[in-house]
Amino acid sequence: MSPQEAQPLAPKAFPVSWDQFHRDARALAWRLAGHGEWKAIVCITRGGLVPAAIVARELNIRIIETVGIASYHDYTSQGELQVIKEVSREVVALEGGEGAGVLIIDDLVDTGKTARIVRDMLPKAHFATVYAKPKGRPLVDTFITEVSQDTWIYFPWDMGFAFQPPISRQGND
Numbered sequence: 001m002s003p004q005e006a007q008p009l010a011p012k013a014f015p016v017s018w019d020q021f022h023r024d025a026r027a028l029a030w031r032l033a034g035h036g037e038w039k040a041i042v043c044i045t046r047g048g049l050v051p052a053a054i055v056a057r058e059l060n061i062r063i064i065e066t067v068g069i070a071s072y073h074d075y076t077s078q079g080e081l082q083v084i085k086e087v088s089r090e091v092v093a094l095e096g097g098e099g100a101g102v103l104i105i106d107d108l109v110d111t112g113k114t115a116r117i118v119r120d121m122l123p124k125a126h127f128a129t130v131y132a133k134p135k136g137r138p139l140v141d142t143f144i145t146e147v148s149q150d151t152w153i154y155f156p157w158d159m160g161f162a163f164q165p166p167i168s169r170q171g172n173d
């Protein structure tokens with residue numbers, strides 16, 4: 001189901017272009033560069049894959065691990081969180097364990113439920129997202145842009161070009 005067909009979870013829309021996303025993810029890398037050397041990235045799939053690639057390139061991080069968590073269905077509701085793939089033992093054991101020296105990356109934090117699960121897996125890791133909403137913000141160590149809780153962020157990989165009717169025709173049908 002597309003977000004247009006579905007009843008969206010939040011009334012306000014925050015569409016993000018590829019250019020904007022690249023700029024924001026690079027800004028995140030600049031901010032993280034001041035924190036010393038990271039041994040590895042753990043990205044939360046799938047949304048964390050794109051920002052993780054950009055941050056890894058900027059900070060020259062070569063060990064990239066994934067943790068798979070899913071909870072949102074058809075862009076309309078958050079169901080039970082499912083851990084689809086755990087973090088590998090090798091990455092958990094780096095630098096003495098518990099995620100020390102590890103950078104966790106996701107595209108956004110909303111309610112914070114996804115972040116809570118991954119933080120519990122790697123309590124000493126640094127948690128970074130590109131976007132944050134107020135409820136999830138306390139769980140994030142570093143982020144770039146905050147949007148209100150009643151905003152839905154539309155990522156470039158979820159969108160395509162579409163015809164826009166002229167303003168004069170909108171609401172007149």
Ligand SMILES: O=P(O)(O)OC[C@H]1O[C@H](OP(=O)(O)OP(=O)(O)O)[C@H](O)[C@@H]1O
Binds near residue numbers: 106109115136
């Ligand atoms: O703070 P929360 O309320 O837990 O929501 C944030 C999570 O929701 C989205 O993932 P989603 O579960 O939609 O899966 P996806 O990354 O595969 O799109 C997003 O990428 C975050 O991981």
Ligand SMILES: Nc1nc2[nH]cnc2c(=O)[nH]1
Binds near residue numbers: 072151152158
């Ligand atoms: N694309 C997208 N996924 C989400 N998952 C939780 N909140 C959001 C959001 O605002 N946008």
Ligand SMILES: [Mg+2]
Binds near residue numbers: 045047069106
């Ligand atoms: Mg996700």
